[in-house]
Amino acid sequence: MARQEGSVEVDNVEAIIVRIEHKSRKIESLLKQFKPVEALKTALEGAPPKTKDERCKSANWIVVHRAMMAIKDVDGMFTALDPEYYDILMKYLYRGLATGDRPTCDQCLRIHEKLTERAGLGCILRSLSDTVNTV
Amino acid sequence: MTAVAVHQFAQCITCHAWSPDHSMVAFCPNNNEIHIYRSSEDKWERVHILYKHDQIVSGIDWSAKSNKLVTVSHDRNSYVWSQEASEWVPTLVILRLNRAALCVQWSPKENKFAVGSGAKTVCICYYEQENNWWVSKLIRKKHDSSVTSVAWHPDNILLATTSTDGKCRVFSTFIKGVDTRDSGASLASDAKFGEQIIQLDLSFSWAFGVKWSPSGNTLAYVGHNSTIYFVDDVGPSPLAQNVAFQDLPLRDVLFVSEKMVIGVGFDCNPMLFGADERGIWGFVKFLDERKIAPSTSKYGSQFSEAFGKLYGQKQVGNDAVESSKPRGGVHENCINCILPLEKTGDGRVKRFSTSGLDGKVVIWDLEDQEDILSYS
Structure with a gap:
């Protein structure tokens, strides 16, 4: 029984990885078409829900990171980004800040400032308390 | 400004309750006592201090018809106080809890009261005439954590x-012998004691401050993730709405009318929510005027405050209860209690009161608020 459950988990992980690879290709093509905001939206969609698998989480983070670093005009991004993405974006910003990587942190702090202006402290609290979307 | 009266009663107030005629207020000044103040010619004077609990009093409710006080405390006990001559006489209610009691409310008919507790249980207490005794019946094994409201x-x-x-x-x-099965169309028409009618799993973090609308058709409660939840048609197929807002989380809510709700909490400023003609709920405005126009400077000031706290500049040994910095509003710390005061002829709340960790009781008036009339 335990072995069966384990294999289900592995299948699930494989499915998530395939989905993330697909997402990654889509983002690359959007970036080539100079649509960074569209790429970011695609990246933020479909975070692996409730998975504890580190491989899925980091694969997904690499994709989101790629799209996030491609954002040059932060103000412009917010005019095109709908508010429903704010909470999940905040969650990824904190993941980015946790890396400690200089350029990533710079970019995350720049977006964080503007995002907090728009979405308030409530957005930070929601990103802290969200247990469904694992990033 | 809609705050019509501000009274600094104590350093910190955990909860408050009004006498039926609103001439007296009972509150707990963050210790094991209950203070009762009476208003006389614009001044409040202390008329009683009720000592009986051993630990912080976490809930007080004053029944409107029978003029009885019920109090619950972290000491796991509850007392029902009745006024005889000029004295308040306590009756101990043994709740049979092994954790603190957290909240209490009289039922509308005032023949029962409910206590939420840290023991993951709810006590329903009722009076047994023959034994001259309040009995506590428990709803067990339904909650996975403390009952906050x-x-x-x-x-x-x-x-x-x-x-x-x-x-x-x-x-x-x-409860057999206390309640009668007369409400035919009600949801509870043949449910037994303790039967769960519905479980709403909308929030991923702590939930606080639940209230029914005056008709009982809508339920509102808040989550600690800066979200307020509205549930219509509570029953087999409920209709739920989440309203996420920009500011710090709420602790308690109050229905002003069927389509208007006031939420209070960590932002120290009551927030008004309203339902439009399609029944869609949304944030309307802050009631304390300093924040009506949200400006970027607000975030700046809060951040610098947070940084001040992080680095502990001149803040060493600061009591947690003390507010970190006056925010320029009426309340200077988290508001954790909101109660209706006066109602208009059609049952809408015209005045309400709030109390909080800053030790103030504030009375608010909703009259002359033309912009909110569209929600009534």
Whole structure:
């Protein structure tokens, strides 16, 4: 029984990885078409829900990171980004800040400032308390 | 400004309650006492101090018809106080809890009261005439964590609870010999005591402050993730709405009318929510005027405050209860209690009071607020 459950988990992980690879290709093509905001939206969609698998989480983070670093005009991004993405974006910003990587942190702090202006402290609290979307 | 009166009663107030005629207020000044103040010619004077509890009093409710006080405390006990001559006489209610009691409310008919507790249980207490004794019946094994708030449906049977497991639940509290099965169309028509009618799993973090609308058709409660939840048609197919807002989380809510709700909490400023003609709920405005126009400077000031705290500049040994910095509003710390005061002829709340960790009781008036009339 335990072995069966384990294999289900592995299948699930494989499915998530395939989905993330697909997402990654889509983002690359959007970036080539100079649509960074569209790429970011695609990246933020479909975070692996409730998975504890580190491989899925980091694969997904690499994709989101790629799209996030491609954002040059932060103000412009917010005019095109709908508010429903704010909470999940905040969650990824904190993941980015946790890396400690200089350029990533710079970019995350720049977006964080503007995002907090728009979405308030409530957005930070929601990103802290969200247990469904694992990033 | 809609705050009509501000009274600094103590350093910190955990909860408050008004006498039926609103001439007296009872509150707990963050210790084991209950202070009762009476207003006389614009001044408040202390008329009673009720000593009986051993630990912090976490809930007080004053029944409007029978003029009885019920108090609950972290000492796991409850007292029902009745006024005889000029004295308040306590009757101990043994709740049979092994953790602190957290909240209490009289039922609409005032023949029962409900206590939420840290023991993951809810006590429904009722009076047994023959034994001259309050009996506590427990709803066990339904909550996965502390019960933070309880609210009675107007039918006197259904009880809504919120809990730190993030869920809001509705139970039947029908007690043979106390309640009668007269409400035919009600949800609780044949549910037994303690039967769960519905469980709402909308929040992923602690839930607080549940209330029913005056008709009992809508339920509102808040989550600690800066979200307020509105549930219509509580029953087999509920209609839920989440409203996420920009500011710090709420602790308690109050229905002003069927379509208007006031939420209070960590932002120290009451927030008004309204439902439009399609029934879609949304944030309307802050009631304390300093924040009507949200400006970027507000975030700046809060951040610098946070940084000040992080680095502990001149803040060493600061009491947690003390507010870090005056925010320029009426309340200077988290508001954790909101109660209706005066109602208009059609049942809408015209005045309400709030109390909080800053030790103030503030009375607010909703009259002359033309912009909110569209929601009534």
